[in-house]
Amino acid sequence: MLQLILYNVTNGLITGAFYVLLALGLSLILNLSGVINFAHGNFLALGGYVAFVVSPHIGFWGALLVAPAATAGLGFVVERLMIRRVYNRDPVYSLLLTFGLAFILQDMCRFIWGPNGLPLGIPDSLSQPLSSALFFITYYRIFMAVVVVVAVIALFAFLRYTRVGMRIRAGTLDLDTVAALGVNVRLLRAVNFGVGCLLAGLAGVLAAGQIGLNPNMGDDLLMPSFIAIIVGGVGSLTGTLFGGLLIGVASALTTMVYPAASEAVIYVIMALVLLLKPRGLFGQEGLLSS
Amino acid sequence: MSGATFIATLARRPAEFRYLPHVAIWLVLLTLPLWLPLLGGYTALGARVLVMGLVAMSLNLLLGFTGVMSFGHAAYFGLGAYGAGLTLKFVAASTPLAVVAGTLLGGLAGTLFGPLIVRRRGVYFAMVTIAFGQICYYIAYSWNDLTGGFDGLRGFARAPLDLGFATIDIQNDGTLFYFFLLFLFAIAVGLMGLILRSPFGRTLIAIRENERRARFLGIPVERHIWMSFSLSTFFAALAGSMYALLNNFADPLSLHYTLSGEIVIMTVLGGMRSFWGPLLGAAVFVVVQDYASSMTQNWMSILGLVFVLAVLFFPRGLVGMLQRREAK
Numbered sequence: 001m002l003q004l005i006l007y008n009v010t011n012g013l014i015t016g017a018f019y020v021l022l023a024l025g026l027s028l029i030l031n032l033s034g035v036i037n038f039a040h041g042n043f044l045a046l047g048g049y050v051a052f053v054v055s056p057h058i059g060f061w062g063a064l065l066v067a068p069a070a071t072a073g074l075g076f077v078v079e080r081l082m083i084r085r086v087y088n089r090d091p092v093y094s095l096l097l098t099f100g101l102a103f104i105l106q107d108m109c110r111f112i113w114g115p116n117g118l119p120l121g122i123p124d125s126l127s128q129p130l131s132s133a134l135f136f137i138t139y140y141r142i143f144m145a146v147v148v149v150v151a152v153i154a155l156f157a158f159l160r161y162t163r164v165g166m167r168i169r170a171g172t173l174d175l176d177t178v179a180a181l182g183v184n185v186r187l188l189r190a191v192n193f194g195v196g197c198l199l200a201g202l203a204g205v206l207a208a209g210q211i212g213l214n215p216n217m218g219d220d221l222l223m224p225s226f227i228a229i230i231v232g233g234v235g236s237l238t239g240t241l242f243g244g245l246l247i248g249v250a251s252a253l254t255t256m257v258y259p260a261a262s263e264a265v266i267y268v269i270m271a272l273v274l275l276l277k278p279r280g281l282f283g284q285e286g287l288l289s290s
Numbered sequence: 291m292s293g294a295t296f297i298a299t300l301a302r303r304p305a306e307f308r309y310l311p312h313v314a315i316w317l318v319l320l321t322l323p324l325w326l327p328l329l330g331g332y333t334a335l336g337a338r339v340l341v342m343g344l345v346a347m348s349l350n351l352l353l354g355f356t357g358v359m360s361f362g363h364a365a366y367f368g369l370g371a372y373g374a375g376l377t378l379k380f381v382a383a384s385t386p387l388a389v390v391a392g393t394l395l396g397g398l399a400g401t402l403f404g405p406l407i408v409r410r411r412g413v414y415f416a417m418v419t420i421a422f423g424q425i426c427y428y429i430a431y432s433w434n435d436l437t438g439g440f441d442g443l444r445g446f447a448r449a450p451l452d453l454g455f456a457t458i459d460i461q462n463d464g465t466l467f468y469f470f471l472l473f474l475f476a477i478a479v480g481l482m483g484l485i486l487r488s489p490f491g492r493t494l495i496a497i498r499e500n501e502r503r504a505r506f507l508g509i510p511v512e513r514h515i516w517m518s519f520s521l522s523t524f525f526a527a528l529a530g531s532m533y534a535l536l537n538n539f540a541d542p543l544s545l546h547y548t549l550s551g552e553i554v555i556m557t558v559l560g561g562m563r564s565f566w567g568p569l570l571g572a573a574v575f576v577v578v579q580d581y582a583s584s585m586t587q588n589w590m591s592i593l594g595l596v597f598v599l600a601v602l603f604f605p606r607g608l609v610g611m612l613q614r615r616e617a618k
Contacts, residue, residue, distance in 0.1 A: 030413065034412070034413060035413075036413050036416065036417060038551075082598065082602070085602055086601060086602075089605065091359060091412045091413045091416065092353065092359050092416075092554065092558060092562075093558075093601045093605060094413075095359070095361060095413070095416055095554070096551070096554060096555055096558060096597050096600070097597065097598060097601045097602070099551040099554075099555075099597055100555075100593075100594040100595070100596070100597020100598040101594065101597075101598065102594070103590045103591065103593055103594030103597065104590075104591050104594035104595065104598070106590065107588050107590035107591040107594065108591070110590075111588060111591075223420075223421070223424050223547075226417055226420065226421060227421055229417070230417060230418065230421060234414055261432075263428045263432070264428055264429070264432065267422075267424065267425040267428065271406065271422075271425075274406045275406060278409055
């Protein structure tokens with residue numbers, strides 16, 4: 001029984017970690033540019049596929065670095081070519097644009113790599129279980145958790161201590177003033193979009209090692225990531241972090257009791273939060289209602 | 291006068307032609323079973339345009355005339371479909387009853403969710419509507435015993451209409467069924483027109499134009515948006531129940547946010563500030579989708595391209611373009 005609980009809690013934390021990576025990227029882009037990136041799950045898939053292509057040449061560890069960087073580069077280009085054109089228009093356009101982009105990226109992946117699942121090889125040292133008693137926890141799971149923790153700490157450090165990071169945070173609060181102070185806001189938004197996609201790409205490589213690749217691998221993660229943002233409170237990255245972990249664990253624990261409701265519980269949490277604390281758990285004054 | 295200029299003249303509506311666009315559209319819809327097969331279409335395609343046109347027009351009550359963006363309208367459409375299907379399967383083989391039940395199910399769900407949604411604006415309104423839409427999707431998807439789960443709800447069929455003195459066989463006769471749908475469509479669209487012309491409809495437009503000023507005038511903005519949302523979901527659910535009758539099938543994907551996105555693009559493609567624009571957008575989208583999916587496996591890319599091109603190059607939609615060309 002203890003094993004079962006432990007199994008589900010680890011599962012939940014791992015799933016929650018994926019939600020967190022994806023939701024933090026979404027949240028970064030939403031906060032600075034006011035765009036919901038529907039294609040975020042497809043950037044995740046692309047990250048996985050890039051890792052699949054490069055890992056035979058440079059190994060898993062090389063792919064872990066190259067694939068997120070490539071995803072970030074692609075995100076940067078997509079922002080410069082398309083997304084920036086809809087910034088000052090009705091939000092419906094940015095939603096539709098990224099929605100169409102999601103269709104195209106998913107179809108491209110299916111066209112190039114086929115509709116069927118593909119495996120991503122991971123080093124043997126990572127695929128072993130911890131011990132025979134804890135057979136369900138492989139080193140890879142521990143490794144994923146560590147990478148996510150490191151990535152989240154790195155992101156918060158980046159936002160807190162680097163000049164670009166500080167500008168991103170300042171731009172979230174008041175982009176016009178930041179622009180008036182001489183910051184190249186257009187470049188800043190593109191870089192920020194790239195950082196968001198980098199996190200998605202990283203999640204893609206990690207997920208590919210665990211569950212393999214398929215063209216719509218990001219779809220199931222996208223919606224919970226939205227919920228993580230709503231639950232945590234729009235405008236707060238800490239909230240997003242907390243929201244992702246909360247819904248991950250809650251849905252895993254529900255799996256033990258009543259498997260059919262494991263998805264539903266995420267939405268119940270969201271409805272409760274909206275009812276009791278409309279701005280989200282860490283929501284900031286004014287941001288959600290504007 | 292070329293066709294485009296003629297339509298543009300109609301769209302601009304000089305006083306003496308005020309009723310012409312309406313007359314033209316109703317004529318096209320009424321005669322559709324006569325000419326659509328000649329163009330290589332089929333009547334069920336026309337029926338699908340009616341259904342998708344109605345749900346896009348219902349969304350436009352919110353998007354175009356209230357100025358808030360629902361990205362979860364497929365949920366109410368899908369609930370309408372399931373409501374109609376479940377009624378036919380488990381309650382009674384009565385088509386009118388199925389339509390009423392479907393409309394009520396979707397509309398009441400929308401009315402219930404409304405208060406949790408209407409406090410938000412812009413992208414956040416969209417996000418919350420998506421999330422509530424996905425709740426309905428997961429219920430339809432997971433409640434296997436009742437809804438058939440991922441495979442969808444099967445095993446029901448629309449019943450012939452029994453008027454007492456005569457029976458109309460909409461079950462087997464596609465053309466008669468088309469006219470039945472057109473009858474429902476006409477009632478819904480007529481109601482929409484009345485709502486938009488009423489003081490309530492004008493108030494919604496005031497909120498769209500300047501919410502703060504509307505608030506200062508003492509208009510309870512949240513309550514109006516809620517009512518608009520609720521009305522819109524009733525119309526969307528009616529369209530959904532028509533969809534279930536059309537296919538004799540209800541599909542969980544008809545509640546999914548992918549369909550919500552398609553409904554939004556139909557509205558924007560046609561022109562979201564115009565009454566008939568969404569119907570036009572739905573017609574174009576349904577035909578492109580039908581054609582692309584029969585021609586190539588990569589139809590998703592083509593649809594995605596429609597999204598991207600429409601946003602980048604035709605943001606005012608088809609009606610907006612025609613109006614602007616005439617104004618030059």
